[in-house]
Amino acid sequence: MQAVAEATRPEQAAAPGPRLVAPGQDQQQVTVVYKFGGSSVATAERMREVADIVCSFQEHLPCVVLSAMGKTTNLLLQAGTEALRTPATAIGSLAPLKAIQDLHHQTAEELGVDAETRGEVDALLTQLQQLLVGISIMQDLTPRAKDSLVSFGERLSTRLFAAYLNAQGVPARQYDAPDIGVTTSDNFVNAEVNYELTLPAVRESLTFQPGQQRHLPIVTGFLGRGLQTGAITTLGRGGSDLTCTLLGGALGLPEVQVWKDVDGVLTADPRVVQLARPVSELTFEEATELAFFGATVLHPLAMQPAADCNVGVRVKNSYNRGAPGTLISAGRDMAGSLMTSIVMKSNVTLVDIVSTRMMGQFGFLAKVFKVFEENKISVDVVATSEVSVSLTLDPAKVWERDLIAEELEGLMQDFDGIAKSHYRRGMAIISLICNVQRTSEILERTFRVLNREGVRVQMMSQGASKTNIALIVEDSEAKQALKALHEEFFG
Ligand SMILES: Nc1ncnc2c1ncn2[C@@H]1O[C@H](COP(=O)(O)OP(=O)(O)O)[C@@H](O)[C@H]1O
């Protein structure tokens, strides 16, 4: 596989500020992967700060995974949608396109990157405009085109950052993940990683050969290449976390670091609970549950390569580098642990299915789940008795296909003959990520608090998970419940 675009020459004009010292001088190979999300690289100033962080760990030779700058991915998607109803001749004046052009031109200017990189940035911005013109003419924005569209964000940010490091005298080289072997399914927008092909290919691409100049690989997060189509794919929103752990697994590293704008994984979403505080340690399983059940701080699948290849994941704050952050690993000492974090997922649909026959119910659950399979709808939380089952549907997965009400109605009809069914929208899942060895104490305190607050639990599930108790409540009461529970367990 080929690396793309060697970044700049060091003699180019460097931006002001103290020059950086190249890290990892004594290392023969990459020893750590750092991932910086959009909020960490939102401006030229933030990129300088990130470069400084990268070079402050002198003992490590890092590989850096970057997301798109700030809100660029959202702007790209917005530009795509607006292009559908804009004449091709007017695409150049679309506001989100102009915002993206201005941000990247200004950042190139402020970072003092070389002429070659400026040329590459200009070429990418021109291609982006052409793609939007294509969308306007075709009147079509397929998932495949969407992935090409959003890929510009990471392709631009990594080129600028690599060029800045080079201008600072730190040898760096930009890589597009699809070109170093990150191979996925062709399920555009939410592509699944093909680990069998990806791990050895990435390892080979990012291993220095004898005599090869050592440099910092700067890799695009979020992107892959579809196995059958060969087109650019994306790993789902927030997918750069997964790129980071994937690279760590491929390179056989003991640890990777995911740098965010918060002091680690917190005891609750800080946008709902202001006093949420960092959790020092988590297991892969706990982090996965947290991410699946609504904590947007991590990509839900990011723990998979980390767990498979036993790579520790440290979540750190690029705005507060002294904070210890959260270490996620295979196991931790649960003694003394009661509640770890509380997460909330809104906009959930609750489905109740009751068998029409009360006796001899063998095969009932099998029939119910076959209906979900046939409708390609995935289920989150389940509670069953012999003759009934209640379950929740993830809104994103239903909404993805834009059917919503029709789809739910169709689903209910599919249960006719097996069961009576009905659904309720506007529900929320509150997940208690906790030590389930102490369930009795946790539930006693939880229900006391919810009772006091007048919040009624509509369904509950502990299931096979050893880390999570899920409570389903009305969406309108969920924030109040979350705040009260946080106060009870962490106040
Ligand atoms: N339990 C949680 N712990 C930490 N942050 C959380 C949690 N739940 C939600 N968040 C939100 O996740 C954000 C960080 O994730 P994200 O924006 O994807 O970071 P980045 O873009 O830097 O990768 C935080 O700013 C915070 O608002």
Ligand SMILES: N[C@@H](CC(=O)OP(=O)(O)O)C(=O)O
């Ligand atoms: N830029 C992509 C991928 C990503 O991981 O972003 P972030 O690290 O900023 O969440 C997105 O916005 O989804």
